[in-house]
Amino acid sequence: MPLTFGSIISFSPTDSHDTFIHVDGFVKDKVLIKRFDHLNSKLNYSKCLFQIYPAFINTYKKEAQTIKDPKNAYKISYGQKRLNMINNLQEKIVTEFNFNLETFKKVTGQPIHFGQTIQLLHIASNKFLSFRNVEADIERENYKIGLDEFSSDMTIFKFLPCYKHQKESEGVIYLDDSVYIATTNTALNKLSYIHLSNPTAIKLRKYEVSAKEDGVEKEENERLIPDSQRNESNRLKYKIEVNVSLESQTRLKINHFTNYYSETANFLECGDIIWLNHSELDATLVCVTEYKNKVFDYKVEFDIGSKITDNLKQFLGNTNGMWIIENSCYHKGGPIRWDQSYRFKHLSSGLYLSVQKTKKKGENKNYSKIILEKEPTSDNVFRFMPVAGAHIAEHSSHVPYVTKDAFVIVRHEKSDSVLQGTFDKATLKKKTAGDFEEGRLFANETKPCMIKYGASSEEAAFKLIKTNYSEVWETSFLISCFPLLTGFLETITNMNYKASSDRAWTIHILDKMKTARNCVRELDLFCKNEIFNNSLDQKYGETNTFRQKRLKEQFFIDVLTMILAETVNNQELKLYEQAQMKKKQDANIDYEKLSEKDITASKNPSIIELAEPKSEKEKMEDLYLKFIDKKVKFCQAVYSLLVSICKGNYENELYTFQLIPKFLIHVFRALTIY
Numbered sequence: 001m002p003l004t005f006g007s008i009i010s011f012s013p014t015d016s017h018d019t020f021i022h023v024d025g026f027v028k029d030k031v032l033i034k035r036f037d038h039l040n041s042k043l044n045y046s047k048c049l050f051q052i053y054p055a056f057i058n059t060y061k062k063e064a065q066t067i068k069d070p071k072n073a074y075k076i077s078y079g080q081k082r083l084n085m086i087n088n089l090q091e092k093i094v095t096e097f098n099f100n101l102e103t104f105k106k107v108t109g110q111p112i113h114f115g116q117t118i119q120l121l122h123i124a125s126n127k128f129l130s131f132r133n134v135e136a137d138i139e140r141e142n143y144k145i146g147l148d149e150f151s152s153d154m155t156i157f158k159f160l161p162c163y164k165h166q167k168e169s170e171g172v173i174y175l176d177d178s179v180y181i182a183t184t185n186t187a188l189n190k191l192s193y194i195h196l197s198n199p200t201a202i203k204l205r206k207y208e209v210s211a212k213e214d215g216v217e218k219e220e221n222e223r224l225i226p227d228s229q230r231n232e233s234n235r236l237k238y239k240i241e242v243n244v245s246l247e248s249q250t251r252l253k254i255n256h257f258t259n260y261y262s263e264t265a266n267f268l269e270c271g272d273i274i275w276l277n278h279s280e281l282d283a284t285l286v287c288v289t290e291y292k293n294k295v296f297d298y299k300v301e302f303d304i305g306s307k308i309t310d311n312l313k314q315f316l317g318n319t320n321g322m323w324i325i326e327n328s329c330y331h332k333g334g335p336i337r338w339d340q341s342y343r344f345k346h347l348s349s350g351l352y353l354s355v356q357k358t359k360k361k362g363e364n365k366n367y368s369k370i371i372l373e374k375e376p377t378s379d380n381v382f383r384f385m386p387v388a389g390a391h392i393a394e395h396s397s398h399v400p401y402v403t404k405d406a407f408v409i410v411r412h413e414k415s416d417s418v419l420q421g422t423f424d425k426a427t428l429k430k431k432t433a434g435d436f437e438e439g440r441l442f443a444n445e446t447k448p449c450m451i452k453y454g455a456s457s458e459e460a461a462f463k464l465i466k467t468n469y470s471e472v473w474e475t476s477f478l479i480s481c482f483p484l485l486t487g488f489l490e491t492i493t494n495m496n497y498k499a500s501s502d503r504a505w506t507i508h509i510l511d512k513m514k515t516a517r518n519c520v521r522e523l524d525l526f527c528k529n530e531i532f533n534n535s536l537d538q539k540y541g542e543t544n545t546f547r548q549k550r551l552k553e554q555f556f557i558d559v560l561t562m563i564l565a566e567t568v569n570n571q572e573l574k575l576y577e578q579a580q581m582k583k584k585q586d587a588n589i590d591y592e593k594l595s596e597k598d599i600t601a602s603k604n605p606s607i608i609e610l611a612e613p614k615s616e617k618e619k620m621e622d623l624y625l626k627f628i629d630k631k632v633k634f635c636q637a638v639y640s641l642l643v644s645i646c647k648g649n650y651e652n653e654l655y656t657f658q659l660i661p662k663f664l665i666h667v668f669r670a671l672t673i674y
Helices: 059-068 070-075 080-107 164-168 215-224 227-235 425-430 433-437 469-494 503-527 545-553 556-567 570-587 596-603 605-609 616-646 650-657 660-668
Strands: 008-013 019-022 032-035 050-054 117-122 127-135 143-148 157-161 178-183 193-196 200-203 236-239 242-245 252-258 273-278 283-292 295-303 323-327 342-346 352-359 366-373 382-386 407-412 417-423 446-452 462-466
Touching: 050 080, 059 080, 117 157, 295 366, 295 446, 342 382, 366 446, 469 503, 469 545, 469 556, 503 545, 503 556, 503 616, 545 556, 545 616, 545 650, 556 616, 556 650, 556 660, 570 616, 570 660, 616 650
Parallel strands: none
Antiparallel strands: 008 019, 008 050, 008 252, 019 032, 050 117, 117 127, 127 143, 143 242, 157 178, 178 193, 178 252, 193 242, 200 236, 273 283, 273 323, 273 462, 283 295, 323 342, 342 352, 352 366, 382 407, 407 417, 407 462, 417 446
16 A cells, blocks of 8 residues: 555654654653653553654745844834734734645545655644754764754755665555654755664762662663673663765664544544543543652543533543544554554553453452553453444444444443442442432542443443543643653652762753743743633633633642652741841841952952952852752742642632642741742
8 A cells, every 4th residue: 555645644664663753742842752662651552653644835924934034123114004914914824724724625535646745743742753953962063853843944854765676666655664863954955864863871970870760761771881881880881873965875674553534524533532422321431640659550441521511512521531442453543443452541641541450348249350460461452332323324334433422332342241330339329219200419429430241231331532632732731740740759859968068960960950940931821821722712921711621630730749848948948038138138248347458359240259268168058059949940930830720710729729838838938938
């Protein structure tokens, strides 16, 4: 089968079919190689997927970027003339966008030839793969490659043949072909190619070894390590960078995921993200996060907070109830079929919905228990079954696909049981016959369970509700930010340190804090609609209630309050207060009482340098105070974010108020510090 425009594909080195080009696309845009030979909750195959687009026209977009550039401000008129120019340009950009959209629709499904210009849209982030005219991070002689929000000359590539028989054929590219990918931007009048670096060792600081080299990441690291250096692997991390080279090219295998299907197609596809809404309970299946003994724990529950808005008729689901439909063969896509098996991968945690046989204490009888697993196994394979009498036409042999908003029964293959909700024994005792007859069953009193297939299976009907692009993108952005904050929390919580005497550790903490603070700043802008707006309804600078809701659901309020509690302790706050008071006193010195020599020294830096040098102890104390000052400023940024999350949102305000005991020492000193 030929490769066509609109196809969704991934790329892997020809000698390693379980290794793929991977990029986060949100807070990180480094393009690296990831191994998928040992699947786990940290790996997300959608971040390896790209959709093939034709080259676009960007004439008016370039003009708009020129106007936006401060360097060209002097060339641009002001007043009514400027406003008319912007309005006129806006109309032209919309026309250009629609033209590009029509171009894509016209070529969709047409075969792609060697040498034909293309663009590669990253599926997870909705950004284009882009050549950057700056040096790469690892191989400095090469150029960097990343992701850009908009198409441009830098996002245009072309496939070139690797073998003679490809050159001598009709030039059509076929699925699973090996190709070179070249940029259309020539550097030094030479063609440049996408290239994979050799596995490069990055030495870890002693403080990073235990944090970085645990569990799955350690296993992945070891698989990339040359045998001769494996004995040193506990202090090294290996990366393979994707860059652009003038001298070397890498053969890449095209892995076909799925063809393009129009948004008007009324069926679900592998990779779609859905809510599982129990039709009888009107409750959504969610994965709830808990933090116990410095470890994040997850459990499956029902949530009754989801609803349909009156004005938009849109389902507002809990972001913790977003599940990725994954083919039992993870790298295969296509429409969801009634006769095939799938897995449900939780979007936020990456864990798989699973069922295991177990026994209760004191009983010999086995029962099916719902759990969450890190890896795909036979325990997390399900199949969709039609509900008798619901959308009969959709389940006929002529329509083998599961449609959007379909009512289904979720059947676990291994145990031959179906997903359902039940009351615990204590709740059942409180219920009367009238409660059941009149339907007074409440989702918050039920818990997910498995029942034998065929036993009242119709009562176990779930509605599959597909999420929209905005919901998935915003949640994915938060998921990408979350590890940066929890990583900082883990660092300051799990390690014993003395910042006043350990300079290396102080530097390590400051590096982590800088990353976390940048993340906090981005989240604050995100909450106030100042970045990543994709709707005309989003007003710049106005607090977004939907984003506030998602930040709470994704456990950000909890993590931020834990960071406040751990970052600065009571002793450090006292030292900070004393230092601030000393600064104020120094600023209010009465120079009239000073000698002429003292005044001259205070005004002349060269004289100050000749003053008696500070002792090592005094220098360390100064460094420690600067360290505390940076931590306090970081906490101030966290407070600013919490204000944005809670502003005008009573539910978030109440939730945060209940967490105040965690950072009570800050409250006592709020007036003098914050």
